Amino acid sequence: MDFKGISKQIRKDTLWTIGNLGVGHIGGSLSIIEVLVLLYYKYLNIDPSLPNKEGRDRLIVSKGHAGPAVYAVLANKGYFPKELLGTLNKNGTLLPSHCDMRLAGVDMTTGSLGQGFSCAVGIAKASKLSNDGAKIYSIIGDGESQEGQIWEAAMFAGSHKLDNFIAILDKNNYQIDGAVDVINSIDPIGDKFKAFNFEVIEVKDGNDVDQIDEALSKAKEVKGKPTMLILHTVKGKGVKSIENAGAGNHNMKYDLNKTAEFLKEVEEN
């Protein structure tokens, strides 16, 4: 499958979804496009026509402000008509910019950082109890990893050997107030998760579909402990001016004219 081509499409849809509204969390949406594409187009055992199917694999995007990227993938997978992307944050919408499980395809409502990760561990535990063989994935941010709740959840997952749990860290190096390293460093993050009894897999270029693919296929085979994939990504990936804004791209204003420029840049890349 052409994961690169699909990523291009999802990146464009995400840019448009936020540009159509005029403001939104573009940086942290663009940094996870590739991993979302691999999960939804290869790894997740799901059926968009049966979004609540029992025993399905699940993805909990704990950094809930990346909703626009998640919605763009779900729309392309056929969970709902693509036109709905135009209703992001509009009055009465089913697509609030933080992930909301009232929308088909979203496995957990998130937005209060740290909570989604614990929900994911709870889901992984429930799946183990049910013996349904599902894999549970969860994406967290590097700023989000400063929350104590992340470590409470990690401790349980490691302690209880939840090998059906595959965690993914979007290490894009920025949070709202600046660089994660400057604000409150989380490093050495791989060693921390190892110490919490996770198998840790580093992905050098977390926006490279082949590298992510390889890491996810390894993670699936890990037995006896949960896995953490550390994706070294670029916040705002795919549009140079957004990337260069650094922490300034967390929640950015841009209109449809600007969007047209961005889409052209993504297309030509």
Next chain:
Amino acid sequence: MFENIEMRVVLGNLLKETLEKDKKVVVLDADLANANGTLKLRDSFPDRAFDVGVAEANMASMAAGMASYGYKPFITSFTPFATRRIADQIAISICYSNMNVKIIGTDPGISAEFNGGTHMSVEDIGILRGIPNIVIYEPVDAVQLFKSWDAILNYVGPLYIRLFRKDSKIIFKDDYKFDLFKADILKEGKDLTIFASGIMVEESLKAIEELKGIDIELINVHTIKPIDKETVIKSALKTKRVVIAENHNIINGLGSAILETLENNPVPSKRIGIPDRFGEVGKMPYLKEIMHMTKDDIIQAVKELMTSK
């Protein structure tokens, strides 16, 4: 002098001055300094203005620790993360221990707008009102925030500032005098009292404008706990009809505080506020509409009270 100035800008300036004057003051943020107007403080005071990262519980108890050492911490976040998320840390580390920590929560109620249901705290006053030993204060505009600053600094103990961080409608003139424990009678009247706070004061003023035939008393209750019992009871006994308008769940907020205050002097009353539901994304005019928090809702409540015996 405060027209078109965002409340967070005023807050940032006040904190800067305070950091300059008092070496014991510290400002802690949890990755929302950029949103709350406190980010630039780090340029001038890199030691005493700092970020703990996305870790609100740690921020609250750390602040209590610093207070026990003689420092005077201000902590800031959005209202849900400055109250709901850290209720136990506020209760035990700050209030039960009686630490001099000032908590600043921004984007109360529907003012969270596009951040939606997860960020729209409808319950912050309710949570804090149930914790002993904390002052709950909601400045209505930038003038009031500015004029209240000395009183805030002089108050030693836990105090919560519920702050609309954007451009506020200016209610007060520059000669306004602030008393932390006295509500503001904005307009005297004899037919009915509207007790309002925050953004609902402006809405109440609009309603009064349209209800010319009714002599309405308007009181801005900036301090919800401890509430100014004297002013509340006196006004209610005079007008004998009460409308309460607030940007909070109608359960456990200003409305509850007022009606509790009138426990022994009950009068007919109506409450306008978030009707015990979660928030959702939208701009304020839309959110006021769906939450029944417009001037028209206030007008209707007033009329109903005026026509009932």
